[in-house]
Amino acid sequence: MAQALIRDIIKQEGPITVERFMALALGHYYAKGTAFGRTGDFTTAPEISQVFGELIGIWCCLAWEGLGKPDPFLLVELGPGRGTLMADLLRAAKAMPGFLEAARIHLVETSPALRQAQAKALPSFKPIWRDRFEDAPQDLPLILVANEFLDALPIRQFVRTASGEVCERLVALDDDDRFVFALSPETIPGCALPAHAAQAQVGDVVETCPQAAKLTRDVAFRLGKDKGAALFIDYGPGESGVGDSLQAVKGHSYARILQDVGEADLTAHVDFAEIARQARKNGVLVHGPTPQGVWLQRMGIVERTRQLAANAPAAARDLLLSGSRRLIEPREMGTLFKVLALTSADSPAPMGFESI
Numbered sequence: 001m002a003q004a005l006i007r008d009i010i011k012q013e014g015p016i017t018v019e020r021f022m023a024l025a026l027g028h029y030y031a032k033g034t035a036f037g038r039t040g041d042f043t044t045a046p047e048i049s050q051v052f053g054e055l056i057g058i059w060c061c062l063a064w065e066g067l068g069k070p071d072p073f074l075l076v077e078l079g080p081g082r083g084t085l086m087a088d089l090l091r092a093a094k095a096m097p098g099f100l101e102a103a104r105i106h107l108v109e110t111s112p113a114l115r116q117a118q119a120k121a122l123p124s125f126k127p128i129w130r131d132r133f134e135d136a137p138q139d140l141p142l143i144l145v146a147n148e149f150l151d152a153l154p155i156r157q158f159v160r161t162a163s164g165e166v167c168e169r170l171v172a173l174d175d176d177d178r179f180v181f182a183l184s185p186e187t188i189p190g191c192a193l194p195a196h197a198a199q200a201q202v203g204d205v206v207e208t209c210p211q212a213a214k215l216t217r218d219v220a221f222r223l224g225k226d227k228g229a230a231l232f233i234d235y236g237p238g239e240s241g242v243g244d245s246l247q248a249v250k251g252h253s254y255a256r257i258l259q260d261v262g263e264a265d266l267t268a269h270v271d272f273a274e275i276a277r278q279a280r281k282n283g284v285l286v287h288g289p290t291p292q293g294v295w296l297q298r299m300g301i302v303e304r305t306r307q308l309a310a311n312a313p314a315a316a317r318d319l320l321l322s323g324s325r326r327l328i329e330p331r332e333m334g335t336l337f338k339v340l341a342l343t344s345a346d347s348p349a350p351m352g353f354e355s356i
């Protein structure tokens with residue numbers, strides 16, 4: 001389906017940017033809603049351990065307390081997947097009197113199948129679904145969480161060519177109608193690229209994510225205007241760099257990007273330094289990026305896991321312990337994944353980050 005549609009577009013309009021290709025392929029991929037878990041293509045942190053969402057729930061409660069317990073306030077999740085993180089977050093938040101009653105829950109999700117899964121995971125809550133963050137109501141303090149959302153936003157890729165110029169990477173069709181990468185015939189002016197593009201050698205790829213930059217500006221604007229806090233968790237380096245990070249994953253293994261189009265997950269590293277720059281430019285405080293393992297340990301993952309494990313049957317205990325290890329160990333998700341918080345200017349320092 002996705003393959004035929006994208007082929008038709010390229011035949012009619014010529015080669016398309018990697019950004020458009022990624023948006024089209026992912027639109028089809030997430031619409032199916034079968035991405036997650038053992039039988040799907042990948043497993044995310046909330047699907048690995050309930051403790052992940054619970055600790056984020058505690059973080060949200062403390063952020064809410066720091067804001068003076070506003071009632072009502074907006075609780076937004078971007079890209080909630082199967083709704084597991086929000087379900088765990090809300091269960092943990094029961095411990096904070098008033099939080100659940102005050103929360104107006106808005107879920108930003110484009111996939112109809114995943115919206116259904118989220119409704120099923122949150123039976124006693126009445127979330128409102130939105131296609132875009134901008135559609136969430138204004139004038140309420142905002143607490144926002146997003147796990148592995150930014151990595152699904154489409155990226156642009158630029159390549160420094162042998163002649164020293166920069167071209168955009170495109171997706172075209174070869175003579176047998178197979179997808180192939182190509183370069184734009186026209187060159188891209190240096191001023192259109194981020195500063196770190198200057199380090200690029202011949203053949204190097206430089207990536208930008210215009211949608212992530214815009215989202216950050218929109219969230220920062222809201223936090224400045226209405227107060228609040230946002231927590232982004234994703235994978236990527238702490239410093240902006242050069243290199244091709246676009247990857248496809250299918251059935252828990254790497255796949256070829258141009259092969260299983262619409263059938264594999266496509267993600268790219270999140271440029272946390274760029275997210276931080278966009279946020280600062282728009283007047284909010286930036287905390288982190290902090291490695292996920294460090295942040296979870298500061299949030300008490302070890303103690304909470306031990307407490308749960310002590311009362312669990314043997315099989316569940318092993319899963320809890322191995323799940324937490326996977327989330328915090330440097331060789332697993334502890335270092336590559338990072339946590340970044342944004343807060344409105346006069347908010348107290350959020351939990352889990354060194355004071356700034």
Ligand code: SAH
Nearest residue numbers: 030044079080081108109110111147148152
């Ligand atoms: N946060 C979840 C799921 C991560 S996968 C977890 O940790 O398990 C990415 C999620 O973002 C999916 O729910 C997908 O449907 C949604 N998504 C991807 N691109 C989107 C976009 N442009 N707008 C809204 N939702 C999007």
